[in-house]
Amino acid sequence: MQQEQARTTTAAVIQMNAQDDRQANLDKAESLMTEAVRAGAELLVLPENFSFFGASEADKLAHREDPENGPSLAMLRGFAQKHRVWIVGGSIAVDVGEADRVGNTCYVVDDAGQVAARYDKIHLFDVNLGRSGAYRESDIIRAGVDPVVVATPFGVVGLTICYDLRFPELYRRLAQMGATIFTVPSAFTQETGQAHWELLLRARAVENFGYVLAPGQWGKHPGGRRTYGHSLTVEPWGTVTARCPDGAGFVLTQIDPAAVLKRRQQIPCLSHRVIG
Numbered sequence: 001m002q003q004e005q006a007r008t009t010t011a012a013v014i015q016m017n018a019q020d021d022r023q024a025n026l027d028k029a030e031s032l033m034t035e036a037v038r039a040g041a042e043l044l045v046l047p048e049n050f051s052f053f054g055a056s057e058a059d060k061l062a063h064r065e066d067p068e069n070g071p072s073l074a075m076l077r078g079f080a081q082k083h084r085v086w087i088v089g090g091s092i093a094v095d096v097g098e099a100d101r102v103g104n105t106c107y108v109v110d111d112a113g114q115v116a117a118r119y120d121k122i123h124l125f126d127v128n129l130g131r132s133g134a135y136r137e138s139d140i141i142r143a144g145v146d147p148v149v150v151a152t153p154f155g156v157v158g159l160t161i162c163y164d165l166r167f168p169e170l171y172r173r174l175a176q177m178g179a180t181i182f183t184v185p186s187a188f189t190q191e192t193g194q195a196h197w198e199l200l201l202r203a204r205a206v207e208n209f210g211y212v213l214a215p216g217q218w219g220k221h222p223g224g225r226r227t228y229g230h231s232l233t234v235e236p237w238g239t240v241t242a243r244c245p246d247g248a249g250f251v252l253t254q255i256d257p258a259a260v261l262k263r264r265q266q267i268p269c270l271s272h273r274v275i276g
Contacts, residue, residue, distance in 0.1 A: 015250065124138045156178040156181070172273075211233070
C-alpha cells in the first residue's frame, strides 16, 4: 500500500500491568481496548507480554500458546472482527516446535479478524544491570530473523518489540521497506526506562520521519520485576503527542500520513544515505 493511499486515523497505545493469570490479563486487555474503541481508536497497540507475565522467563514455557489457535490470538481476532479495528497484538509466548524455546511473537490482526502479519522479536534482552538484575531472554526465546512490515489503511506499519528499540538499523530497514508507522510494544525495566525510553523512541521517529507507537508494561510483576510504563506516541518531527500516566490505561493520537510525507520531503535523508 502506498503512503498516499493511506488515510488519517486515531491510534491507541494501551498500558498494562500484566500478571501471571492469563484470563485476567485478557479480560483487562479487552476492557481497555473497548474503552479505546469507544473513544474513536481504529488502530490499537498492546504491550509486550500483554496476556501473561510470569515470575521468570522459564514460566513462558509452561504457558506457551499454539501459534494459530491460542487463547490470546483468538481474543485478538474476535475483538478485531467484532469492532472492525486493526490490532498490533503486543507479544505472546508461542510454541515454536522446540522443547526448550518459545517465540516472543507479535501478531497483527486486521479489521476482519484475520492475521495480517507475524513478527518474532529479533533482538533478545541479554543484559546484566548489576543490582537491578540480569536478564537472558536467549535462554528461553528463539530469536526471529526477518524484519516485518504490514500494509494497513493508515500506512505501512513496521513491527518491533522492546529491546529492538536499541538497534536503529532495524528501523532504517523497516523504513526502506515502506514503514511510516513503527510499533514498539515493550516491557522496559524501571532503570533502563527512566534513562533511555523516551530518548530512544524520539530518536527512532526523527531518524525515519515516522510515527512511533510505544505501549509498555507498568509497575510490579511476579518475581519482583518492575517495568517503567510511560507508554507514549511520537509524531514524525519527534514531538511526544501523548503519554500514559502510571497505571493501566491508554492514550490516543492522530496518525496523519501527510505529516510523514511532508517531513520526508523537507529533509530527504532516507534517499541521501551513502553508507549501509
